[in-house]
Amino acid sequence: MTFKDLKIKSSDITPKNIYENRRxxxxxxxxxxxxxxxxxxxxxxxLAKTESGQKLTAKFNKQYSVxxxxxxxxxxxxxxxxxxxxxxxxxxARYAKTLNIRPWTISVEGLVQKSMVVDVNxxxxxxxxxxRVYRMRCVEGWSxxxxxxxxxxxxxxxxxxxxxxxxxxxxxxxxDPRQMPGLSSTVIAWPYLEGLRLDEAMNxxxxxxxxxxxxxxxxxxxAPVRVVVPWKYGFKSAKSLVRIRLTDxxxxxxxxxxxxxxxxxxxxxxxxxxxxxxxxxxERRIDGRGILSAKIKTEMFNGYGEHVEKLYAGMDxxxxx
Amino acid sequence: xNIILLKRIVFVxxxxxxxxxxxxxxLDELTANPIEFITRSTGxxxxxxxxxxxxxxxxxxxxxxPQWTQLRKTxxxxxxxxxxxxxxxxxxxxxxLSFTMMINDVIKRPFxxxxxxxxxxxxxxxxxxxxxxxxxxxxxxxxxxxxxxIIAILALIHYFWHKEGKRDFxxxxxxxxxISTLLVIRIPFMKKIITK
Numbered sequence: 001m002t003f004k005d006l007k008i009k010s011s012d013i014t015p016k017n018i019y020e021n022r023r024x025x026x027x028x029x030x031x032x033x034x035x036x037x038x039x040x041x042x043x044x045x046x047l048a049k050t051e052s053g054q055k056l057t058a059k060f061n062k063q064y065s066v067x068x069x070x071x072x073x074x075x076x077x078x079x080x081x082x083x084x085x086x087x088x089x090x091x092x093a094r095y096a097k098t099l100n101i102r103p104w105t106i107s108v109e110g111l112v113q114k115s116m117v118v119d120v121n122x123x124x125x126x127x128x129x130x131x132r133v134y135r136m137r138c139v140e141g142w143s144x145x146x147x148x149x150x151x152x153x154x155x156x157x158x159x160x161x162x163x164x165x166x167x168x169x170x171x172x173x174x175x176d177p178r179q180m181p182g183l184s185s186t187v188i189a190w191p192y193l194e195g196l197r198l199d200e201a202m203n204x205x206x207x208x209x210x211x212x213x214x215x216x217x218x219x220x221x222x223a224p225v226r227v228v229v230p231w232k233y234g235f236k237s238a239k240s241l242v243r244i245r246l247t248d249x250x251x252x253x254x255x256x257x258x259x260x261x262x263x264x265x266x267x268x269x270x271x272x273x274x275x276x277x278x279x280x281x282x283e284r285r286i287d288g289r290g291i292l293s294a295k296i297k298t299e300m301f302n303g304y305g306e307h308v309e310k311l312y313a314g315m316d317x318x319x320x321x
Numbered sequence: 322x323n324i325i326l327l328k329r330i331v332f333v334x335x336x337x338x339x340x341x342x343x344x345x346x347x348l349d350e351l352t353a354n355p356i357e358f359i360t361r362s363t364g365x366x367x368x369x370x371x372x373x374x375x376x377x378x379x380x381x382x383x384x385x386x387p388q389w390t391q392l393r394k395t396x397x398x399x400x401x402x403x404x405x406x407x408x409x410x411x412x413x414x415x416x417x418l419s420f421t422m423m424i425n426d427v428i429k430r431p432f433x434x435x436x437x438x439x440x441x442x443x444x445x446x447x448x449x450x451x452x453x454x455x456x457x458x459x460x461x462x463x464x465x466x467x468x469x470x471i472i473a474i475l476a477l478i479h480y481f482w483h484k485e486g487k488r489d490f491x492x493x494x495x496x497x498x499x500i501s502t503l504l505v506i507r508i509p510f511m512k513k514i515i516t517k
Contacts, residue, residue, distance in 0.1 A: 187488045274429075
């Protein structure tokens with residue numbers, strides 16, 4: 001193994017000037033230019049925004065934020081897995097425009113005292129909006145660092161008062177073929193279903209999310225409301241929610257149904273448990289670092305162990321992958 | 322058409338996929354995950370050039386123009402060229418040039434096993450593609466270079482198994498259709514039908 005220390009900050013792995021130089025080198029070589037002064041090219045798009053971006057006021061939450069270098073808005077919004085809009089990474093950015101996000105209601109139901117159907121505009125006022133910079137590790141082996149805007153899902157769950165018999169929470173994504181061209185694919189049995197154990201859903205890290213980079217979510221990122229569960233692989237964080245159901249049985253999630261050996265219910269980020277078809281011990285961080293940089297080590301629970309490891313005390317995480 | 326001129330044109334055209342990657346790189350348009358993009362692009366071009374290489378003999382039979390086979394070597398070597406880039410990027414940037422890590426991956430992931438074997442065989446063909454090897458190997462040369470059929474099948478399996486995660490086989494089916502057609506028409510009685 002040639003990889004370095006686990007604890008090292010991702011931005012320290014390749015010194016900034018070196019990877020910028022590499023990028024510069026690549027760019028100059030590619031067009032045979034020897035001109036100086038191009039090294040800043042491509043570094044300025046970090047804060048580039050779409051013209052449609054509607055502002056969200058969110059207070060920065062330092063306790064739940066990582067200090068890693070953030071992924072650019074462009075990369076977060078153009079490289080997505082959202083199969084309802086197609087299977088290629090650029091499909092959601094291209095086709096999610098057809099998603100009509102207002103009016104939009106979410107049904108919170110099942111084993112609760114006070115089930116409700118709430119308009120997303122009302123839901124947004126339920127608690128103070130926070131900005132939290134989370135790592136997002138995709139099961140495919142790449143990762144981003146994203147400043148999300150939202151509040152803990154627990155605020156909503158407390159409001160509906162779960163019954164004592166409620167043990168799990170199921171999340172359902174919209175499945176409307178008129179708005180979502182990807183539904184013609186049969187790779188997944190629609191609608192997309194995800195789930196958490198109730199205590200996982202109540203963990204303050206589980207974020208009910210309405211925006212990123214201080215703007216309402218672009219459609220391709222799961223507008224108008226999604227969950228973000230940063231210690232689990234990205235597919236656990238269901239997008240464009242229409243239903244949240246509390247149950248007493250472990251939900252059969254979409255990916256588990258598609259490939260049970262490959263995608264377990266828990267799907268916690270775990271470098272020690274390989275996907276049947278690839279290792280999960282490293283990841284490619286998407287943060288504008290030079291394209292010639294090595295992969296970085298994946299951390300247990302995506303680095304959120306201090307907040308969540310108690311949830312899995314005594315559990316064999318190889319069995320409950 | 323003058324074969325030397327044609328060879329030159331093919332040579333320049335075959336470099337366009339590489340030039341495109343450099344231009345996209347310069348424009349910062351290699352997507353959020355440039356390595357994945359480059360790896361997949363070079364892989365797809367490998368299989369494209371492999372198909373083109375396999376198409377030369379059938380073209381000769383159909384058109385009766387013998388010069389098609391003159392292009393075969395150029396196209397075959399370009400297929401190897403893109404395979405070499407494909408392999409090197411994966412070995413370098415996915416495995417940090419660690420031989421142990423690379424071999425572990427080859428053993429652990431069947432789709433990589435297939436791609437790796439195809440690449441190893443292809444390297445032998447590339448190394449022996451010159452006149453000296455041809456003369457040295459004599460009759461064995463033709464047998465050795467028939468391994469391209471095995472390479473094509475392994476490359477297809479590699480491609481299909483890679484696509485298995487999303488079960489998105491559309492493009493893989495297109496290549497499978499082209500390559501199996503090019504292989505089937507080599508079966509003697511099929512060849513007789515198309516050349517009569």
